[in-house]
Amino acid sequence: ILQGSLVIASGTGTNSATRTWASPTVLQGEQSYDVRVRVRESSGFWSPWDTQTILVQFDPPPEPTASVEWVAAGYYEVTGQTQSDGVLPDPVTLNLERSANGGPWQILAEDLGLEFTYFDWTAPMVGYIQYRVTAVSALPSTASTIVDSDRLPEDACEILLSGGDGYAVVARLLYEQRRQITAGRRRVLNEFDGRANPVSTSGLGTPLEFSVTATLAPIPDCGDGSKPVVTVQDLITLAELPGTHLYRDHEGFTFACHLSPIQIDPGFMGQVSFTVTRTDSPTQEQLLAISRYTGPMIVETRPGVYTVVGGDFVEGQVGE
Secondary structure, eight states, X not given: OEETTEXXXXXXXXXXXXXXXXXXXXXXXXXXXXXXXXXXXXXXXBOOOEEEEEEEOOOOOOOOEEEEEEETTTEEEEEEEOOOOSSSOXXXXXXXXXXXXXXXXXXXXXXXXXXXXXXXXXXXXXXXXXXXXXXXXXXSOEEEEEEEEEEOGGGOOOEEEEESGGGOEEEEEOEEEEEEEEEXXXXXXXXXXXOSSOEEEEOSXXXXXXXXXXXXXXXXXXXXXXXXXXXXXXXXXXXXXXXXXXXXXXXXXXXXXXXXXXXXXXXXXXXXXXXXXXXXXXXXHHHHHHHXXXXXXXXXXXXXXXXXXXXXXXEEEOOO
16 A cells, blocks of 8 residues: 555465455545555466555544634633534544634644633734634544634734743733834845945844833723733733743734843833843754853743753753
8 A cells, every 4th residue: 555655554465366455554534545456376476566546535523513712811712522423433532723814724732632621822812813623533534613713903902921831921911002113134234345335235034023111000090990900010920930921912913022121110000111022932952052151041942831951951841
């Protein structure tokens, strides 16, 4: 049995003009395979190959049900459920994926059981957000349900700054927000002998930096009972968390970031200012190279997972 030029499974048999053979390898649904057979006579000569192409199609399990809702604390709450119907193959688990603004599907979680509630702390606050819940049978075969959340910019007014395990520690900045955005590409002016004007060269780096100011309380507090949704202690806790942070706002900007120290004036209305710089996740080799100059570091190697790099450790998990 071949898939393209790759041999998936093979076998032999003797002393029978007719033989039933079961592949030791499970074939995947919705895939095409070439089945090739030949025979050898007693003198040792082989016949030509006889080939037949097959398309493997398993019956899908029952379609799951799903729902999604934005929660003011700063996340989408996605629920999914499936069950057997006594006719189609029984589902054994559910998987969850997300697509933002028509982009590719991103796996969020797998093997969630037959019923789940998932808190998505990393999706953009606004935009066309889709979640795909997929039921998987033991065959395996699949059936999917897609749910949409079209949250418009006018439905959101806050800036969200997150950190910690899964970015689940969130500060909501609601009042008097101001952003100064610095964007561009790394460029250098070079002077060459014999040229009257410099020559501009640019690199691959495209840094994006947001300088943010906000207040913790409404302006003014007119006696309507309005209170800050984030406290000074909340911001201190957030600023001290290891690893990268996550920036999101009502225009749809969403990126992992390097967070500067947060400047807080706890006086009237609580003035807050900080700077975030968009970042990529470093490779393990890059982390070790950096640690030779900076000493041991706690870094986030993937969302919610922190690693000690450098010093007396090559790699180690950070516990609670």
